[in-house]
Amino acid sequence: xxxxxxxxxxxxxxxxxxxxxxxxxxxxxxxxxxxxxxxxxxxxxxxxxxxxxxxxxxxxxxxxxxxxxxxxxxxxxxxxxxxxxxxxxxxxxxxxxxxxxxxxxxxxxxxxxxxxx
Amino acid sequence: xxxxxxxxxxxxxxxxxxxxxxxxxxxxxxxxxxxxxxxxxxxxxxxxxxxxxxxxxxxxxxxxxxxxxxxxxxxxxxxxxxxxxxxxxxxxxxxxxxxxxxxxxxxxx
Numbered sequence: 001x002x003x004x005x006x007x008x009x010x011x012x013x014x015x016x017x018x019x020x021x022x023x024x025x026x027x028x029x030x031x032x033x034x035x036x037x038x039x040x041x042x043x044x045x046x047x048x049x050x051x052x053x054x055x056x057x058x059x060x061x062x063x064x065x066x067x068x069x070x071x072x073x074x075x076x077x078x079x080x081x082x083x084x085x086x087x088x089x090x091x092x093x094x095x096x097x098x099x100x101x102x103x104x105x106x107x108x109x110x111x112x113x114x115x116x117x
Numbered sequence: 118x119x120x121x122x123x124x125x126x127x128x129x130x131x132x133x134x135x136x137x138x139x140x141x142x143x144x145x146x147x148x149x150x151x152x153x154x155x156x157x158x159x160x161x162x163x164x165x166x167x168x169x170x171x172x173x174x175x176x177x178x179x180x181x182x183x184x185x186x187x188x189x190x191x192x193x194x195x196x197x198x199x200x201x202x203x204x205x206x207x208x209x210x211x212x213x214x215x216x217x218x219x220x221x222x223x224x225x226x
Contacts, residue, residue, distance in 0.1 A: 006160075034213075034214070042218065043206060043216040043217060043218045043219055044161075044206070044208075044214075044216045045216075046213055046214065046215075049213065091158075093160055093161065095214075105149070105151065105163065105166050106151070106210070106214060107163070108153075108160055108161040108163070109160060110159065110160035111159065111160040113158070
């Protein structure tokens, strides 16, 4: 149990276009999901915390108008990179809490590799 | 702001040797600490989770200890194998996960 999927696993797009990444909890309900990005040879940096039915909370320095997050159901959160530029190329990973407690383990998706040309 | 440090940044050992990976954090008010494995270009695989009330967790050849008061955790991997080659990340949960930069391990056959 506790499987998180992401789609697509990789995407290549042209500069200026928008890209949507989906994060799904397959066998549990996730009231909270998290979005991270990881640059090559660096660690994961939290971008935002997504709560079902409410606005996402963004970390300092993350542009909320550029990285649109929607958490419309207990099993799905989406990250849309708007007007993507080459500097947005990165590995994006989502995670989900199973249950409501912050004591709970986070389960991670397999990641999405975004390349902006 | 929680700061997580992992030492060493890279480690190369011959097969069969035991591995010791270190993680330190600055704020001891945590819920739990997780160790992950990441293969190149892949996502994270959770290895062990230690709740703040626990001192260690074991799974097979892996053992992780937690000393909250000193802000340290250690991951031990016994009898290393080439398949253990990967980057190991520790992450501290004080509601949000803060990750260390990782230790890249190479086990030589």
